[in-house]
Amino acid sequence: EILLLDNPREKQLLEYLADLMYYAGQQPLKDIQVSPENNMEEALVSLTQGYRQLYYTANKADAFRYFHDAFEVAKKTNSEPLIKASLIAIFEYYHTSILQNSQQFDIYVQEYKKLKLDDLDKVVIDLYSLIFLSQTLDKPNAAYFELANKLSTYLKEMPDISRIMPRIYYEKALSLEYNNQMDSAAQLYSHAFKLANNYPFMQYLRFSSKLKLSNIEFLKKNYQKALDLVQEAKLYYDKSDSTRSNLFINRYLALYYAGLERYDSAYFHFKNSSDAEYKLDYRKNTLEINRLNVELQTQQKELENINLRQNKILLIVASSILGLLLLMSYLALKNVRSKKRMIEKEKELQTQSMEKILKEQELVSIDAMIEGQEKERQRIANELHDNLGSLLATVKYHFQNLRVKKNGHRTGEDSLLDKTDDLIEEAYQKVRSIAHVRNAGVHAQEGLLPAVKNFAAKVAVSNKLRIDVIDHGMDERLENSLEITLFRIIQELITNIIKHSGAGEAAIHLTHHENSINMLVEDNGKGFEFSELKSDQGMGLYSIRKRVESLKGELTVESLKDKGTTVIIDIPLA
Numbered sequence: 112e113i114l115l116l117d118n119p120r121e122k123q124l125l126e127y128l129a130d131l132m133y134y135a136g137q138q139p140l141k142d143i144q145v146s147p148e149n150n151m152e153e154a155l156v157s158l159t160q161g162y163r164q165l166y167y168t169a170n171k172a173d174a175f176r177y178f179h180d181a182f183e184v185a186k187k188t189n190s191e192p193l194i195k196a197s198l199i200a201i202f203e204y205y206h207t208s209i210l211q212n213s214q215q216f217d218i219y220v221q222e223y224k225k226l227k228l229d230d231l232d233k234v235v236i237d238l239y240s241l242i243f244l245s246q247t248l249d250k251p252n253a254a255y256f257e258l259a260n261k262l263s264t265y266l267k268e269m270p271d272i273s274r275i276m277p278r279i280y281y282e283k284a285l286s287l288e289y290n291n292q293m294d295s296a297a298q299l300y301s302h303a304f305k306l307a308n309n310y311p312f313m314q315y316l317r318f319s320s321k322l323k324l325s326n327i328e329f330l331k332k333n334y335q336k337a338l339d340l341v342q343e344a345k346l347y348y349d350k351s352d353s354t355r356s357n358l359f360i361n362r363y364l365a366l367y368y369a370g371l372e373r374y375d376s377a378y379f380h381f382k383n384s385s386d387a388e389y390k391l392d393y394r395k396n397t398l399e400i401n402r403l404n405v406e407l408q409t410q411q412k413e414l415e416n417i418n419l420r421q422n423k424i425l426l427i428v429a430s431s432i433l434g435l436l437l438l439m440s441y442l443a444l445k446n447v448r449s450k451k452r453m454i455e456k457e458k459e460l461q462t463q464s465m466e467k468i469l470k471e472q473e474l475v476s477i478d479a480m481i482e483g484q485e486k487e488r489q490r491i492a493n494e495l496h497d498n499l500g501s502l503l504a505t506v507k508y509h510f511q512n513l514r515v516k517k518n519g520h521r522t523g524e525d526s527l528l529d530k531t532d533d534l535i536e537e538a539y540q541k542v543r544s545i546a547h548v549r550n551a552g553v554h555a556q557e558g559l560l561p562a563v564k565n566f567a568a569k570v571a572v573s574n575k576l577r578i579d580v581i582d583h584g585m586d587e588r589l590e591n592s593l594e595i596t597l598f599r600i601i602q603e604l605i606t607n608i609i610k611h612s613g614a615g616e617a618a619i620h621l622t623h624h625e626n627s628i629n630m631l632v633e634d635n636g637k638g639f640e641f642s643e644l645k646s647d648q649g650m651g652l653y654s655i656r657k658r659v660e661s662l663k664g665e666l667t668v669e670s671l672k673d674k675g676t677t678v679i680i681d682i683p684l685a
Contacts, residue, residue: 120145124155131159136166136351137311150188154197157181161200165207166351170669170677175204182222191226198223202239207352216243234275237261241282251289259286277306277316284323297327317347322359325367334370341367358387507535559594560585563601563619574609577616584623589684596658597630597682603651604632604678612636612676626684633677638670655680 127143134140142163147153161177182197201219223236241258245251251259262283269276284299304320307313325340341363349356365381368374510532557565560582567578588594601619608617614636622629652668659666662682670676 118151120148121151121155124152124159128155128159128162131162131166133310133312134166135312135314136349137314138350139167150184151190151193154181154184154188154193157184158197158200161204165204169354171204171207175201178204182219195223195226195232199235202235206239206242231275234265234269234279237265238275238278238282241286242278245282245285251286256286259283262286271306274310274313277303277313280306281316281320284320288323288327293327293330297324300324300327314347315349315351318344318349318356319359321347322363325363329363329367329370332370334367337367337370338364354387358384361387503535503538507532510535558588559597560621562594562598563621566598566602566605567619570605570609576609576614578605579616579618580621581618582621582623585621587623589628593662593682596662597628600655600658600680601630601632603655607651608632608634608636608676611639614675628682628684630680630682631677633675635675638672638674638676640670640672 123143124145127140130140143159145152145156147156157177157180161174161181164174164177165171178197178200182194182201185193185197198219202216205216220236220240223232226232228236237258241255241262244255244258259282262279265279266276266283269279280299280303284296284303287293287296287299300320300323304317304324307317307320321340321344325337325344328334328340329337341360345360361380361384365377365379365384368377368380560580564580567580570576571578589597605617605619608614612634614634617632617634620629620631620633622631656666659680659682664680664682667679668676669679
């Protein structure tokens with residue numbers, strides 16, 4: 112279905128949306144600024160902003176918000192094509208971001224099924240459902256193969272000119288690969304590559320097809336051909352997600368160089384892929400990456416098994432020639448190897464135990480340091496407020512009395528007195544502001560979210576820094592010591608922004624998932640490079656990182672010069 116619009120502004124938005132989806136981040140497109148005047152325009156604006164986030168930004172988190180807004184507004188228009196376009200955008204977000212919440216994905220599938228569906232809609236639902244199943248399951252199940260079997264029917268009934276066909280061929284090839292039908296899978300991957308043509312929105316599919324073909328050659332032990340296919344895949348690099356493309360390329364190259372026994376190159380590319388994997392936080396995400404890890408481990412195990420089988424074969428042949436004596440020698444050798452492995456295992460366990468003890472000692476030191484900082488923070492705040500603040504107030508009072516007692520007409524000294532009075536007032540207000548900020552914290556009666564909002568309001572007034580606090584699911588209180596720790600982390604991050612970033616705007620995002628807390632603090636300041644960070648400037652981040660690690664959490668810092676800084680912290684609650 113297509114949207115038929117008469118309004119020129121709506122047509123302009125629709126044409127721009129079509130360009131975004133067609134080029135899919137493979138070439139730059141200028142943003143257009145349109146202030147929506149009705150629900151149709153609002154939905155189209157949200158869709159365009161969502162696709163821009165999805166294809167043209169490294170942090171794609173806001174894309175879902177835009178797509179969801181488009182879906183909610185589209186329902187108000189009662190335009191089924193617009194509702195479908197919004198749901199397909201959400202499907203594409205789940206596909207691109209490789210999320211793990213299959214139940215949430217199914218909610219939107221059910222929304223799509225409520226609409227009037229044609230044959231193509233049914234294909235779209237089955238295809239995206241299959242894609243998501245393949246990315247979220249540890250191994251394919253019956254539901255996956257049931258959907259995969261439907262693809263064979265679509266391949267027979269639908270013409271190859273349909274632009275959805277390359278995806279169908281690719282997913283069918285993937286299901287054949289799961290069943291170890293490698294030759295058939297290779298044929299369909301090649302056909303998917305061919306049908307994708309030079310369409311920009313199919314760039315990722317050509318890239319993935321080449322990588323899949325290279326992996327099949329690797330499994331056949333055609334290592335050089337596998338490497339050549341990876342080099343070809345680089346020609347179809349997905350510019351909308353270069354980090355993930357780098358991850359796939361380097362992970363496959365590591366695997367293939369290992370097959371060629373070029374271990375230095377294998378290690379180099381594996382390290383690059385690990386760096387990319389860390390940036391993307393694929394710890395809980397893609398089956399694709401998990402499968403690559405499993406494939407690498409499987410190849411290593413195969414090499415070990417091959418060596419073991421070769422040894423067994425040699426021993427069996429020897430036993431047939433030399434008889435029982437050599438067989439006993441083999442058993443003795445096997446026993447020695449077993450003891451050696453046990454000794455090595457014991458050494459490894461001792462090393463792990465020592466590392467654990469050292470880490471626990473380090474955490475105890477960090478706890479003591481943080482407790483000392485808390486006491487020093489409280490002491491400084493009290494000193495500022497009670498002593499220096501009172502002293503400045505007294506000075507101002509006596510100074511004003513001195514001015515009242517002055518007689519006569521205004522002279523040049525009066526201007527100097529005015530300025531002095533202003534400076535005393537300014538110093539008094541700054542001392543009060545610093546005391547409030549330093550003394551800010553999580554009190555038993557208020558909780559983390561009110562404390563953060565109160566802190567942000569005070570800091571914003573004192574430092575002319577706009578701070579937005581956005582929360583999701585923060586209705587319930589956390590354990591008090593955890594709330595205090597999270598608040599002090601946020602306080603340290605905002606202090607760093609004030610001291611070093613030169614930012615005019617900042618945002619604090621607090622999200623309470625079912626089993627975790629996510630904090631995101633970002634600013635529009637000058638940014639920095641880790642490699643250029645001085646040791647004294649990095650102590651705050653070091654302390655925060657160690658505190659997060661003690662909570663079994665993860666911290667990610669994304670910063671570019673003149674592009675601002677984003678700090679993401681995930682803390683498990685279970």
